[in-house]
Amino acid sequence: MIDVREYVDARGRNYYRRWASKLDPGVRARIDKAVFRLVEGNFSAVKPEGEGVSALRLDFGPGYRVCFANDGQQVLILLAAGSKRRQQEDIELARRLWIEYKRRKRQEV
Numbered sequence: 001m002i003d004v005r006e007y008v009d010a011r012g013r014n015y016y017r018r019w020a021s022k023l024d025p026g027v028r029a030r031i032d033k034a035v036f037r038l039v040e041g042n043f044s045a046v047k048p049e050g051e052g053v054s055a056l057r058l059d060f061g062p063g064y065r066v067c068f069a070n071d072g073q074q075v076l077i078l079l080a081a082g083s084k085r086r087q088q089e090d091i092e093l094a095r096r097l098w099i100e101y102k103r104r105k106r107q108e109v
Contacts, residue, residue, distance in 0.1 A: 016066070
């Protein structure tokens, strides 16, 4: 089973949670269900976005994207999310957060 975690940056910000908390409950339930499919190993709607970051593409509403990265085989880190309209900005944010995550993890060891 894959463990899903939401990344909280060095300043205490959780970009994924901030975004998800603003969604309509029905939309949020659909997105949570899609993330759960990742936990079960279904990566069919995932596109690599470079530098270790991938985007789960959800083709309903405005076209949602959930950016994440894998920390090994069993841990999935949710970094950021948004709609297709802000896709490039969200991917760039997720890449920066992933770099920060890895740097902070190295420092902890």
